[in-house]
Amino acid sequence: MDSQAHEALRLLIAAYEEHLAAILARRGDADVAVDDAYDSLADAFDRYEAVLDVEYGETLPMLLDDLEMEDAGDGEGDEEDEDDDGLDPHAGEDEDALDDDLDDFQLR
Structure with a gap:
């Protein structure tokens, strides 16, 4: 049985x-076909990551540059959220917390 993740991955590869x-x-520099393909690729990436999250609780180790979409959607300009460091949520822990995890699980 194929999961939705397999189908989303197949569509992502096709979008690439x-x-x-x-x-x-x-x-030319302003070729609409390239822009459309870029948008399709971004959508396929988002779908794949969403399916991974729903089916397996996993994310991907990369993020899309959403500045264009955020600027178009909120009308706020280039203001950035100071709490958003652009890292994957898995990378959000500091070293002390990771060291504590190692001690808790006796991985050293």
């Missing part, structure tokens, strides 16, 4: 291939 094909066939 379409993006590369659009880049290789680019007809």
Whole structure:
């Protein structure tokens, strides 16, 4: 039985291939096909990560640059959330907390 994650991954790989094909066939700096392929790739990435989160409680070790989408959606300009350091939630722990985890599980 194929999971939704397998299907989302297949669509993500196809979106990467379409993006590369659009880049290789680019007809100038403002080629709409490249922009459309970029948007499709970003959507496929978001879908794949969402499915991973729902099915397995996992995330990916990379983030999309959402500045364009955030600026378009909130009308706030380039203000950044000071709490958002751009890291994956798995990378949000500080070294002291990680050291405590190692001590708790006697991994040293």
